Amino acid sequence: MATNASLCALCDLRHLMTPSTHWSPECEEALCINCNEHHSLSKSSRNHQVIPISEYIDLPSCIANIDLFCTYHNEKYIQYCVKHECTIFYKCIKEHGKCSELILLEELTHEVKSSEDFRDMEQSLKDVIVNINRIREYMKSKIELNANKNKKIIEDVSRLKNQINQHLDKLQEDLMKELDEVEKESCVKIKSNISSFNDKEKEIIRCNTDIENIKKYASDIQAFHGLRDIQKIIAENEKCIQSFVETKKLEKVELEFINNSTIQEFLSNVMKIVHPSTLN
Structure with missing residues (x-):
């Protein structure tokens, strides 16, 4: 969980301390009311699903601390290596060149919450x-x-x-x-x-x-x-x-x-x- 989740990340870049109201899981950033509105209108982020900051705070730390961006290339993960059970960015392909199963993360996570595995997990x-x-x-x-x-x-x-x-x-x-x-x-x-x-x-x-x-x-x-x-x-x-x-x-x-x-x-x-x- 980000240490500055209570403050808007974009305002923080402008040296403004604005309380956050929402959280963008895909951007991994906290947003205030105004920045959230801009975020919802921007072409690059209009399809992002944001959640109230209170719900983000309620997330288990093991979930909230999952990185969505590659720590080496600072880019969003786009693939999943089945062999090593880890998410990778396409520039990480050199380290996983011999791995036979590399699946697009978008395909793997599509409707994961309604998948059979998720239902089995809930039932378990x-x-x-x-x-x-x-x-x-x-x-x-x-x-x-x-x-x-x-x-x-x-x-x-x-x-x-x-x-x-x-x-x-x-x-x-x-x-x-x-x-x-x-x-x-x-x-x-x-x-x-x-x-x-x-x-x-x-x-x-x-x-x-x-x-x-x-x-x-x-x-x-x-x-x-x-x-x-x-x-x-x-x-x-x-x-x-x-x-x-x-x-x-x-x-x-x-x-x-x-x-x-x-x-x-x-x-x-x-x-x-x-x-x-x-x-x-």
């Missing part, structure tokens, strides 16, 4: 925009989908946690009941053994009293028979005590907690409930 742009919109909407839907999945995963984990807690609570409740029953059963056995030993203790105490009385009051024959009876009682009690110790009944009455190895493995091995990931 529309297709690209449609595809961009589709991809954008798809990605937006993915964001919403991920948010919903995130919410569902949190709900699932919370539900799983509650199920685990409920299951542990049930296990604890069952354990407490079973523990109470085991404790009661154990206490019954212990009390039964205590009662049995109380009876034996009373029997031994009675034997001890009998021995004292025999020593004091019984005859030798009575002492002989009494001693034998007491020895039998003592032997039976000793045998009972020995049997009690050998069968380890004292150890069997203790409560013991045996940890479930499966639960211990779960605590040691399960480090994550889920593994969040993205699919690429």
Whole structure:
């Protein structure tokens, strides 16, 4: 885009600063109202299509900066080299003498805006925009989908946690009941053994009293028979005590907690409930 597009190029040559109102693409010059009128009447430029300067300013820089004049000969381009994909002036033919396809620029650009290529380009742009919109909407839907999945995963984990807690609570409740029953059963056995030993203790105490009385009051024959009876009682009690110790009944009455190895493995091995990931 020309740096002086806001000023009339012809007036500028006369050292006048006149605001431009139009732009001549073929001359590549900005024109004021008066110069534009002269431009439209001049034989060399009466067929030029001028545009308002505001529209020229709105042109993309990549379009506005396209040169229409040869930088080497300062003449307007008249041909197009297909091989090198560039516009040339006829004096540039020396550089393109071996190029097989040189087309008049006027023929190549005639009604280019209504050509099939131009329509295809416009349709391609529309297709690209449609595809961009589709991809954008798809990605937006993915964001919403991920948010919903995130919410569902949190709900699932919370539900799983509650199920685990409920299951542990049930296990604890069952354990407490079973523990109470085991404790009661154990206490019954212990009390039964205590009662049995109380009876034996009373029997031994009675034997001890009998021995004292025999020593004091019984005859030798009575002492002989009494001693034998007491020895039998003592032997039976000793045998009972020995049997009690050998069968380890004292150890069997203790409560013991045996940890479930499966639960211990779960605590040691399960480090994550889920593994969040993205699919690429």
